Amino acid sequence: xxLMTGAEYIESLRKLGTKVYLFGERVENWVDHPLIRPSINCxxxxxxxxHDPEYSDLMTATSNLTGKKVNRFAHLHQSTEDLRxxxxxxxxxxxxxxxxxxxxxxxxxxxxxxxxxxxxxxxxGTKYHENFKKYVxxxxxxxxTVDGAMTDPKxxxxxxxxxxxxxxxxxxIVEKRADGIVVKGAKAHQTGSINSHExxxxxxxxxxxxxxxxxxxxxCPSDADGLFMIYGRQSCDTRKMEEKADIDVxxxxxxxxxxxxxxxxxxxxxxxxxxxxxxxxxGMMVERFAGYHRQSYGGCKVGVGDALIGAAALIADYxxxxxxxxxxxxLIEMTHLNETLYCCGIACSAxxxxxxxxxxxxxxxxxxxxxxxxxxxxxxxxxxAEDIAGGLMVTMPSAADFRSxxxxxxxxxxxxxxxxxxxxxxxxxxxxxxxxxLLRFIENLCLGASAVGYRTxxxxxxxxxxxxxxxxxxxxxIEAKKALAKKLAGIKD
Amino acid sequence: MEPKILTPAASCCVxxxxxxxxxxxxxxxxxxxxERLAGEVRFEFAEDGKRxxxxxxxxxxxxxxxxxxxxxxxxxxxxxxxxxxxCAAVPEIRRRMxx
Numbered sequence: 001x002x003l004m005t006g007a008e009y010i011e012s013l014r015k016l017g018t019k020v021y022l023f024g025e026r027v028e029n030w031v032d033h034p035l036i037r038p039s040i041n042c043x044x045x046x047x048x049x050x051h052d053p054e055y056s057d058l059m060t061a062t063s064n065l066t067g068k069k070v071n072r073f074a075h076l077h078q079s080t081e082d083l084r085x086x087x088x089x090x091x092x093x094x095x096x097x098x099x100x101x102x103x104x105x106x107x108x109x110x111x112x113x114x115x116x117x118x119x120x121x122x123x124x125g126t127k128y129h130e131n132f133k134k135y136v137x138x139x140x141x142x143x144x145t146v147d148g149a150m151t152d153p154k155x156x157x158x159x160x161x162x163x164x165x166x167x168x169x170x171x172x173i174v175e176k177r178a179d180g181i182v183v184k185g186a187k188a189h190q191t192g193s194i195n196s197h198e199x200x201x202x203x204x205x206x207x208x209x210x211x212x213x214x215x216x217x218x219x220c221p222s223d224a225d226g227l228f229m230i231y232g233r234q235s236c237d238t239r240k241m242e243e244k245a246d247i248d249v250x251x252x253x254x255x256x257x258x259x260x261x262x263x264x265x266x267x268x269x270x271x272x273x274x275x276x277x278x279x280x281x282x283g284m285m286v287e288r289f290a291g292y293h294r295q296s297y298g299g300c301k302v303g304v305g306d307a308l309i310g311a312a313a314l315i316a317d318y319x320x321x322x323x324x325x326x327x328x329x330x331l332i333e334m335t336h337l338n339e340t341l342y343c344c345g346i347a348c349s350a351x352x353x354x355x356x357x358x359x360x361x362x363x364x365x366x367x368x369x370x371x372x373x374x375x376x377x378x379x380x381x382x383x384x385a386e387d388i389a390g391g392l393m394v395t396m397p398s399a400a401d402f403r404s405x406x407x408x409x410x411x412x413x414x415x416x417x418x419x420x421x422x423x424x425x426x427x428x429x430x431x432x433x434x435x436x437x438l439l440r441f442i443e444n445l446c447l448g449a450s451a452v453g454y455r456t457x458x459x460x461x462x463x464x465x466x467x468x469x470x471x472x473x474x475x476x477x478i479e480a481k482k483a484l485a486k487k488l489a490g491i492k493d
Numbered sequence: 494m495e496p497k498i499l500t501p502a503a504s505c506c507v508x509x510x511x512x513x514x515x516x517x518x519x520x521x522x523x524x525x526x527x528e529r530l531a532g533e534v535r536f537e538f539a540e541d542g543k544r545x546x547x548x549x550x551x552x553x554x555x556x557x558x559x560x561x562x563x564x565x566x567x568x569x570x571x572x573x574x575x576x577x578x579x580c581a582a583v584p585e586i587r588r589r590m591x592x
Contacts, residue, residue, distance in 0.1 A: 053538040054520050057559055058511025081560070088513030095514075306514070 003060070003071055004143045005051060006044030012197065013040065016221075019228035020194055020259075027231075030194060034240045036231070038255030042101040043145055043195045045254075046073060046093060058089040063140050064358070065133060070140040073103040076114055077360040083349035087299035091342065094303015098445060100256035100453035102145075102192025104296045109148025109200040110136055111359055112289035113217060117274050118357030120281045128274045129357070135219050135272065139198065147196035147222070149187035149261060150289060152204045161207065161214040171201060171263060172213045173276065180269040181276060183216060187261045191461070194229050194259055196222050201263075203275070206283030215282040217275035218268045226266040232258040234449040247399040247437050250444025256453040287471075288361060293462035294371030295362045298345020301374055304445070304454050305338035305381055311442050312385040318426040318435045319390065330384045337377040344370030365475035372468040378458045382446045393439040393446070396424065402436060503590050504535045506545035506566065508559065515553025517576040523551050526573075529583045534590060539564055547571065547589055549582070568592065 004012065013031050020030040030036050050059040050071050061075040061082065062068070077083050086107070093101045114136065117128040139146055152161075155169035164170065171185030187193075187201065202217045220227065234255075239248050246252055275281060313331055316322040348366035355361050386393065397420055404416035414422070421432045444450045459465065486493075509519055526549070527536050539548060547568035550561065555574050564570075568589040573582050 053507070054509045055512050057509060058513060084558075085511065088511055091513045092511065 002143075003050050003069070004047050006041075006048040009044050009047045009143075009145070010040060013195065016197065017223040018194060019223070020231060021228065022231040034245065035237055036194065036257065038099070038240070038251070038253060039102065039192065039257035040195050042097045042099050042254045042256065043103055043192060045096055046071065046101055046103050046145075047143070049093070049096070055092060058085055058092055061085070063137075065137045066140060068140070071143055073107045073145070074110065074136070074140045074143065075107065076136065077111055077352075078358075079360060080350055080352045083295070083352045083360055083362060084346055087295065087342075087345040087349055090296055090299025090345075091303040091306070094300045095306045096303075097254040098251055098304050098307040098441075099254040099450055100191060100300065100457060101254075102195060102257060104300065105148035105191055105293065106139075106146030106196065106198075106200065107148075108289055108292035108296060109146065109150075109202060110139070111292055111361075112148075112285055113200060113202065113274050114359050115355035115357040115361065116281055116285040116288060118355070119284065120275065120278055122356070123280075124278060126278070131271050132274050135274075142197075144197040145192070145195060146198045146200055146219075147190055147193040147261075148200050148202065148289065149190050149193065150202045150204050150286070151188050151190075153186055153188045153260075154204070161205075161211045170204065170211075170214045171216065173216050174213075174265065176276075177267075180267055181216070181218070181273060183218070183263050183266050183268060185263055187263075189232070189258050189460075190229075190261045191256065191258055191457075193222070193261050194231065194257060198222060199227075199261065200274075202285050202289055203282040205286060207279040209279055211282075212277045212279040215275055215277055215279040217273070217285060219272045219274070220266060220268055224266050226264045227261065228264075229259040229261050232260070234452045236444070236448040240449075244399070247402075247433070247440055250440040250442075250448050251450055255449055256457070258452070287364070290463050290467070290471075291362050291364045291367045294367040294374075294468065295345055295348050297374040297458065297462055298341050298343075298348070298367075298370040301378055301454065301458055302338055302342045302345065304450075305334070305341070305378065308381060308385050308442070308445050308454070309334045309338060311438055311445075312388045315389050315435070315438050315442065318430045318438060320427040321388070327388055330388055334381045334384050337381055341370065341373055341377055344373055364471065368468040368471040368475065371462055372465060372472065374458045375465040375468070378454055382451075382455060385442055386446055389439060389442045392424065393443045396436065396439055399436065402433070503533070504537060504545050505530075505547050505549050505586060505590070506539035506543060506564070507536055507549045507551060508539040508561065508564065510550075510552045510557070510559045512553050516574075517553075519551040519553055519573075522573060522576065522579050523549070525579055526582055526586070530586060534586060547586065549573070549586065 020027045049055040060069050061072045063070045064078050117132045121129045152170040155164045161170035168185045173181050174184045175182035200219050207215050316327045321327050348362045351363035352360045402417050402420045406416050425432045426435045445454050544565045548566035548570045550572045552574040571582055571585050
């Protein structure tokens with residue numbers, strides 16, 4: 001099958017029997033639901049740009065498995081150039097959507113599971129790697145979107161999976177059969193899960209022998225029996241359901257998505273299992289996936305940052321403040337912070353290396369430094385955007401007020417809309433509606449629905465800040481640094 | 494010497510870089526070049542393995558990071574990586590096509 005277009009992707013979702021719950025009820029036509037559709041549009045653009053000669057160089061790659069052209073989101077990285085192109089593609093898509101486009105988790109899962117299963121088979125003589133290669137070829141051939149699902153609900157963070165009061169708080173194997181396994185549990189905060197054709201499940205932490213039933217990785221279709229999803233709320237989400245929803249939404253076309261994915265006794269056939277009790281390899285899978293995903297943020301968040309910096313510069317123009325030296329300086333600072341994140345994404349890619357399986361892994365230290373910066377810089381970029389935009393981004397009346405023809409019974413006899421347009425105009429040449437649109441766009445990114453992706457996901461997605469600090473401590477090479485200091489200081493012991 | 498009038502059969506393949514952070518509108522620039530060479534040069538998008546008389550490479554920035562090794566163009570490659578080069582690209586393509 002050739003690469004799908006965005007429209008074909010959306011049609012392919014309609015054929016799935018994915019079970020989605022929202023506001024306490026099953027949503028049958030979730031593809032056209034106004035809360036969900038912007039996130040589907042985001043994934044659709046990853047398909048459309050693959051066909052556009054202006055972007056196909058980043059959006060596609062040649063499969064090492066089949067030799068065919070595939071969407072880069074289904075690719076196994078074959079070089080440091082592939083790793084860099086991944087980050088560049090993510091920046092591009094962040095720029096095009098100003099949202100989380102959701103497809104990265106699958107790509108990061110492919111690469112982590114591919115190399116881990118190779119080394120697992122090498123040690124235990126299992127056949128997981130061959131199973132996984134066939135699975136990746138199937139995904140590439142059908143140009144599927146796959147959710148790479150790692151995070152368990154985790155319950156009491158102070159105890160291991162097997163010591164939880166409720167054993168389902170980490171996803172686990174509840175039955176082993178001759179033809180496969182049955183699993184129970186959930187994956188939380190799952191980006192793009194509803195928009196995915198398939199799921200790849202991975203464990204969420206390194207494990208010990210007593211947790212071996214929780215050391216499980218597998219693939220399954222999103223509409224598997226026993227699998228359902230509960231949609232996550234986003235700030236200001238119901239603006240999308242308002243009549244004539246447009247300006248007040250801030251970004252009408254695109255958005256992100258997270259959901260709780262529940263597995264209530266789901267059967268997984270043997271050929272879709274990639275880890276089944278080999279607890280020694282749970283940590284490797286987690287560390288590799290997290291490493292790739294921490295690299296990802298050095299691309300996607302930078303692209304979204306580009307859109308926000310552009311909006312801040314433009315609102316300064318609309319407000320007539322573009323010549324103020326402090327405004328110029330704030331735009332410089334925003335750019336500096338954003339490009340620093342990009343530097344990290346590119347650096348950890350350029351310093352990548354081949355795994356035993358042959359695909360390329362990022363430099364783990366630099367990827368963790370990248371993500372650690374991502375937990376901070378977007379917040380400062382947002383603060384500066386709000387500073388430049390002014391308070392109107394959160395105090396402006398609704399679009400309905402600006403449209404209203406209802407006369408206010410005062411001396412001037414103007415309508416509500418006329419009053420709004422009179423008092424919320426910026427520089428004379430710019431229509432008030434343009435200013436309205438831009439302020440809502442900034443609001444959406446700073447504290448509306450898209451802030452889920454740009455702010456809190458920057459904090460906790462791909463692991464919370466402390467997770468990166470642990471990795472930085474492990475990878476920081478402190479003993480070698482001590483030796484340097486000793487030598488230079490002339491210490492002999 | 495009078496410039497040779499080319500038949501539109503002379504083909505120039507256009508290759509865009511991936512466009513991660515272009516410094517100018519590459520598509521608009523390409524359309525401008527194409528318009529100015531209308532009737533002289535036939536433009537088509539570059540594809541792996543396709544042979545063209547020449548290649549127009551529209552890079553988004555100075556790094557020009559696309560790997561062009563797989564493309565064959567007997568009359569060479571003209572590269573544009575900033576807006577100011579658009580005007581110069583037109584006579585250069587014409588010169589190479591006439592050479």
